[in-house]
Amino acid sequence: MQPRTYRCGLDAAVDVIGGRWKALILWALHAEPLRFGELKRKVTGISEKMLIQALRELEADEIVHREVFHEVPPKVEYSLTGLGQRLNTALLPLGDWGEENMAGIAKRRGVTPAPSHTVST
Numbered sequence: 001m002q003p004r005t006y007r008c009g010l011d012a013a014v015d016v017i018g019g020r021w022k023a024l025i026l027w028a029l030h031a032e033p034l035r036f037g038e039l040k041r042k043v044t045g046i047s048e049k050m051l052i053q054a055l056r057e058l059e060a061d062e063i064v065h066r067e068v069f070h071e072v073p074p075k076v077e078y079s080l081t082g083l084g085q086r087l088n089t090a091l092l093p094l095g096d097w098g099e100e101n102m103a104g105i106a107k108r109r110g111v112t113p114a115p116s117h118t119v120s121t
Helices: 009-017 022-028 036-042 048-060 082-109
Strands: 064-069 075-080
Touching: 009 022, 009 082, 022 036, 022 048, 022 082, 036 048, 036 075, 048 064, 075 082
Parallel strands: none
Antiparallel strands: 064 075
8 A cells, every 4th residue: 555645735724624523622622621511511512422523633743732730639631732823824814714604505415504603713
């Protein structure tokens, strides 16, 4: 089997954030570090297994930092690295595009959009 080759920067970026959940995890972490349970509540619909897998992949790509606090009970927080913050900034225009076109996309795909909300950046 041939090794994977990136054809352009977008190819590499999509490899890092590919899938349904990673960009949503990045967005959930944009304001502050979160514990696992907090993150699971913010990323509506993700299973515990998928969240664990996505966090491990994002950590391996140095997008997310996992900090373990040695206390009782044990505490783990996830935050964005500098690289992760830059990736989140790069995703902002994509999120804006999605917001502007959400109604049409939802209609064409038979999806119900969430109630209108404002996202602070």
